[in-house]
Amino acid sequence: MKLFTALKLLTRIVRGGEDSDYARYLFAEKLTHVLHPQTRFSEYGRSFLDDHDFQALYHKLEPANTRSLDRKFTLVELMKLTASVAGDTAECGVFRGASSYLICRENRRRGQGQVHHVFDSFEGLSVPGQHDGASWESGNMSAGLEVVRRTLSEFEHVEYHPGWIPKRFAEVEQRRFAFVHIDVDLYQPTLDSVTFFYPRLSPGGILLCDDYGFRSCPGARRALDEFFAETEEKVVHLPTGQGFVQKAVAAPLSPDPTPVGGLRPSPGAAGSPA
DSSP states (O other): OOHHHHHHHHHHHHHOSTTHHHHHHHHHHHHHHHHOTTOOOOOTTOGGGGOHHHHHHHHHHOTTOOTTHHHHHHHHHHHGGGTTOOSEEEEEOOTTSHHHHHHHHHHHHHTSOOOEEEEEOSSOOOOOOTTSTTSOOTTTTOOOHHHHHHHTTTOSSEEEEESSTTTTGGGGTTOOEEEEEEOOOSHHHHHHHHHHHGGGEEEEEEEEETTTTOTTOHHHHHHHHHHHTTSSSOOEEOTTSOEEEEOOOOOOOOOOOOOTTSOOOOTTOTTSOO
16 A cells, blocks of 8 residues: 555544545455455445344344355345245255354244255365365254354244255255255365255246355365256356356246237238248
């Protein structure tokens, strides 16, 4: 950061007033760029940061970590797209249960009796494979079943399926799903989860992968890219690091339109096949 620029910003900060908050933001951005040049700030004044109720809930669920705030907010917003979609919800890889809490809260608001299904080993990650890089070790991200039960204790419609993915999936093979959240970090459990749940998504349902856009989770991205390479739906890569797919809804057949004046083109007319 240039000294002159820093002094100008500090002067605006000291003077106070309406401009001082933006000056603090610019100063933090420039200082961060010096310390970590790859970091990019988002635009100033994003209104979701003024949602104080959500902020309070997030800090209750994640008291020591603010880094997934935008991802948790995105999860809740994406669930709005499934408000009229039939089916249960599920999460694969729940850690301490913060994302499942938000999913269950949205389910309760709808009052339609959806069941939320929780899948996790509750022993941390499995052994990373050849596609998973060097960021993870077996047992990372471990949180016990009782921790998650306490987090979700206020919700009635929750079913727990402890065990290594995909061993317990067969228990819900006859169910349909409106929203599925996958957060298992590694290639094989991500691929197993997508392979099982994608065919069981209702039309309009959403599959959201928390790990898709992170360099620390190359296996998760590979799994989604491989699976969806030949499907109609494609993965939407969000700047939060998430990736999601919405199950296609078959468009209704349109009736043969009648042109202005009520006349249809006759065979051989201009613009129609001879």
